[in-house]
Each structure stands twice: as C-alpha cells, then as structure tokens.
Amino acid sequence: MSYVIALAGKGGVGKTTTAALIVKYLLKNRKTPILAVDADPNSNFSESIGIDIEDTIGGALADFLRDRCEIPSGMTKQSYLELKLHQILKETKDIDMLVMGTPEGPGCYCAANSMLKSYFDDLAKNYNYVVVDNEAGMEHFSRKTNTQIDLLIICSNYSLKGIKTAKRLSDLVNDLGLDVNKRFLLVNQTPEQMDKNILEEIERSGLPLMGNVIADNLIEEYEISGKPLTDLPENSKAYQNIELFLKKYL
Numbered sequence: 001m002s003y004v005i006a007l008a009g010k011g012g013v014g015k016t017t018t019a020a021l022i023v024k025y026l027l028k029n030r031k032t033p034i035l036a037v038d039a040d041p042n043s044n045f046s047e048s049i050g051i052d053i054e055d056t057i058g059g060a061l062a063d064f065l066r067d068r069c070e071i072p073s074g075m076t077k078q079s080y081l082e083l084k085l086h087q088i089l090k091e092t093k094d095i096d097m098l099v100m101g102t103p104e105g106p107g108c109y110c111a112a113n114s115m116l117k118s119y120f121d122d123l124a125k126n127y128n129y130v131v132v133d134n135e136a137g138m139e140h141f142s143r144k145t146n147t148q149i150d151l152l153i154i155c156s157n158y159s160l161k162g163i164k165t166a167k168r169l170s171d172l173v174n175d176l177g178l179d180v181n182k183r184f185l186l187v188n189q190t191p192e193q194m195d196k197n198i199l200e201e202i203e204r205s206g207l208p209l210m211g212n213v214i215a216d217n218l219i220e221e222y223e224i225s226g227k228p229l230t231d232l233p234e235n236s237k238a239y240q241n242i243e244l245f246l247k248k249y250l
Contacts, residue, residue: 002035002124003250004147006132008169009155011042013162014188017219018155019133020048020229021242023095026129027230032094035127039100039141045133046090046097050228055088056101057116057144081115089123096127100144113144120145136169142176151249152183153210158190160201167205182249184210191215210249213241 005022009015019036026034038045038053046053064081071080090097124130124147132149134141154169156162166185173180185207187194194212202209216238222229232239 002127002130003150004124004130004132005151005153006134006138006141006149007153007155008134008136008138008173010136010162010165010169013155013157014213015155016040016043016045016048016133017223017229017238018153018186018188018213018242019045019131021232021239022131022246023049024230024232024239025243025246026131027094028234031128033127034095035124035130036095036097037100037130037132037141038098039138039144040133040135041101042135043133046099047226048223048229049095049097050230051090051092051095051097053090053097053099056099057085057088058101060084060088061113061116078115078118082119085116085119100141116144117146121147137172138169138176138178142178148179148181150181152178152180153186154183154207155186155188158187158194158198158212160197163187163198163201163205167207170205170207184208184249186210186245187212189213189215211241211245213238 007015007019023034023036026032036045036049036051064084068077071077088098130147132141152173154166156166170183173183185202185205187198187202187209190212192214214237216236218232218236219229219238222232234240
C-alpha cells in the first residue's frame with residue numbers, strides 16, 4: 001500500500017520546493033519507487049526534481065472527450081482512457097511523474113473524471129510513496145482522485161497573514177471531505193528563531209506545527225540556474241530541516 005504525502009498552500013510559500021526536498025529525502029533513503037504528481041496548474045514540480053514533461057492529464061482528458069466516438073471496437077472507454085493516461089506517465093528509474101495540467105475546458109468531464117479516479121487509485125498502489133504538489137485549495141486534486149492522504153503538509157511563509165491563510169486552507173480540506181490521516185503546518189523561509197507573534201498565531205490556528213524551514217540561499221541559487229533541487233548538497237539548511245521532520249513523522 002502506498003503512503004501518500006500531499007502539499008498544500010497558496011502560491012509563493014515554498015510548497016513546490018518542499019515537495020522536491022521530500023522527494024530528495026525519499027531517494028536518499030531508498031524509499032522507492034515514487035510517484036510524483038503535480039496537481040497545481042501554476043507549479044513546476046517536474047522541473048524542481050529534474051524530469052521533463054511533455055503531456056498532462058488535462059490534455060489527455062480533452063483528447064478523450066474529442067476522440068471517444070472513435071474508440072477502437074472491442075475496447076471500453078475506461079481501457080481507452082487508461083491507455084491515454086499511461087502514455088503520458090513519465091517513467092524514470094526511481095520516480096514516475098504525472099502532471100494534471102490546467103483545469104478542464106468546455107464539455108462534461110464527470111464520466112472521464114470518474115474513470116480517472118479509478119485509474120489513479122490503481123496506479124498509486126504500485127509505488128511505496130506518492131508525493132502530490134497541490135494547488136492552494138486542493139479542489140483540482142480532490143475532483144480526480146479518491147486517494148486517502150496519509151500526511152498533509154500545509155505550507156506557509158513567514159508571516160501572520162500566511163499562518164491565517166494556512167488555517168483557512170485546512171478548513172477547506174475539511175469542507176471538501178478529504179480523507180486525511182495526519183496534517184501539519186510547515187513554515188518556510190524563516191530566521192533561525194521565530195518571532196513570538198508568529199508562534200502565538202500558530203498556536204491560535206490550532207494546526208500542529210511540523211517545524212520551520214530556515215531560509216537557504218542555496219535554494220535560490222539552484223532555482224536561478226535551473227538545477228533540480230534533488231541535487232542539493234546535504235549540508236543545505238533547508239534540506240536538513242526537511243530531513244529532520246520526515247525522520248520524525250514518516
């Protein structure tokens with residue numbers, strides 16, 4: 001049975017960086033195979049872990065709706081869609097990658113999304129870990145999967161507003177009825193010692209704190225140069241923080 005780690009948070013709070021560092025930890029500790037899922041239309045998760053992507057689930061679903069009248073005889077709609085989806089699955093030695101892409105265009109996607117849920121849940125069983133980089137509210141992901149989330153990490157930047165937003169996102173997860181086993185708040189790009197006002201806001205949020213990730217210039221250097229964050233040296237402050245948390249909670 002796979003262990004599903006999901007990341008949530010508004011744009012610019014280090015969500016994708018955190019997802020990439022989690023993948024780095026899993027690779028280092030040979031917790032493979034891994035399925036990486038980019039469920040944020042504005043994300044670049046694939047670039048952060050050094051995988052080139054050509055097609056997306058959104059594109060495959062659009063093709064399916066366009067071509068469903070031309071499905072070969074003897075092939076069901078479900079098997080045809082699964083074939084399309086498997087063709088876009090990017091496979092590498094230890095990590096496979098799926099990118100959901102932009103939300104759907106015109107047309108009814110209800111039946112296709114139902115088939116996708118079945119495909120995704122069956123696919124996930126083939127991996128030890130699934131790491132999902134979500135859009136802020138996770139609606140895009142929840143429409144397409146029935147997957148239980150074992151560990152949900154809600155990311156915030158180092159601000160009072162960011163902590164309050166993280167609390168609202170946690171409430172939205174409840175409203176969506178997502179099946180979450182454990183959830184934590186992670187505060188990114190912090191100083192060595194967090195301000196007492198931030199700590200008080202975290203306490204008011206009611207979200208259990210996984211920890212804080214200290215600001216790390218190496219992250220910015222790698223992103224500017226286009227290097228995957230999975231290649232960060234192990235003396236990276238940010239990676240060391242993530243490693244410490246995952247050893248405790250995985």
